[in-house]
Amino acid sequence: MATNPSQLLPSELVDRCVGSRIWVIMKGEKEMVGTLRGFDVYVNMVLEDVIEYEMTPEGKRVTKLDQILLNGNNIALLVPGGMPDEEE
Amino acid sequence: MAEEDTTVKEPLDLIRLSLDERVYVKLRGDREIRGKLHAYDQHLNMILGDVEETITTVEIDDETYEEIVKTTKRAVRYLFVRGDAVTLVSPPLRT
Amino acid sequence: MSEQTADAGAAKTPADFLKSIKGKQVVVKLNSGVDYRGVLACLDGYMNIAMEETEEYVNGQLKNKYGDAFIRGNNVLYISTVKDK
Numbered sequence: 001m002a003t004n005p006s007q008l009l010p011s012e013l014v015d016r017c018v019g020s021r022i023w024v025i026m027k028g029e030k031e032m033v034g035t036l037r038g039f040d041v042y043v044n045m046v047l048e049d050v051i052e053y054e055m056t057p058e059g060k061r062v063t064k065l066d067q068i069l070l071n072g073n074n075i076a077l078l079v080p081g082g083m084p085d086e087e088e
Numbered sequence: 089m090a091e092e093d094t095t096v097k098e099p100l101d102l103i104r105l106s107l108d109e110r111v112y113v114k115l116r117g118d119r120e121i122r123g124k125l126h127a128y129d130q131h132l133n134m135i136l137g138d139v140e141e142t143i144t145t146v147e148i149d150d151e152t153y154e155e156i157v158k159t160t161k162r163a164v165r166y167l168f169v170r171g172d173a174v175t176l177v178s179p180p181l182r183t
Numbered sequence: 184m185s186e187q188t189a190d191a192g193a194a195k196t197p198a199d200f201l202k203s204i205k206g207k208q209v210v211v212k213l214n215s216g217v218d219y220r221g222v223l224a225c226l227d228g229y230m231n232i233a234m235e236e237t238e239e240y241v242n243g244q245l246k247n248k249y250g251d252a253f254i255r256g257n258n259v260l261y262i263s264t265v266k267d268k
Contacts, residue, residue, distance in 0.1 A: 018194050026260075028214075030260075037194065037195040037200075038194040038195040038196040038197065038199065038200070039196070039197065040196055040197045040198065044197040044230075045197070046195045046196065046197055046199070046200045050263075054216075065210075065261075065263045065264075066263065066264045066265070066266050067200070067263065067264045068261045068262060068263040068264070069197050069200050069201065069261060069262045069263075070260070070261045071230060071256075071259050071260055071261060074214060074260060096224055096225060096233055097225060098225055098226075098227045098231075098233075099224075099225055099226055099227055099231040099232055099233040099253050099254075100227070100231065100253075101225075101233070102224075102233045102251055102253045112249075116215075116258075132255055171255070172257065174255045175213060175215070175217075175254065175255055175258045176219075176249075176252055176253065176254050176255070177252070177253040177255075178237075178249040178250070178251060178252045178253070179250075179251050179253075
């Protein structure tokens, strides 16, 4: 195994986000914002007070969800701190 | 456990209980099939018999912009379903 | 199982979440955008799901109903709880 030159492992960064807002950008035209409650080795995530944004040809579709388990399979990017202009 | 277990403890039990019954299978690409479930494995590869496949396509009329839904059916005696194409399996209604 | 650090006690891992929603009303959304609403019977490590009294919604419109339904885990985008109305 090569040594990791960075001070922080990616999973440690995610762990630091537990309890705060996180912005999840999926592969494809979908984004979610929610409070991270926990995650596992696949970065499947438990999110609370979620807002789901779907970019469709008809425009942005917004769905609010109480608590979800998000499959880690389709996650592209994670942004700690949430979305800059969350409330639409 | 010698007796036949009819409880659903894990999702695949639902499939196990549907063996030799007709099931409805939804596949990627808006394909649907109905057939008698002969065998399956943990990937959800399945062998179905007396199958009816329904293919649904939606076209938009160029002039009226109306959606034209077309369904095509065809019958297949026996087929193998590759598990990764499966999205949903519904067993027959039990009473 | 992943070893959670510091706040493991407070964190709700996917496994905890799944335990807490068995037998509850849920929404399962697939990558295709289709929603399934029903009672979660059970699930496994692949996120394969068995549901009861399942309703299928496409673009918010009810399209189908199934007594029991098996949903293959690889297509699952998320599993959501439903607020009691």
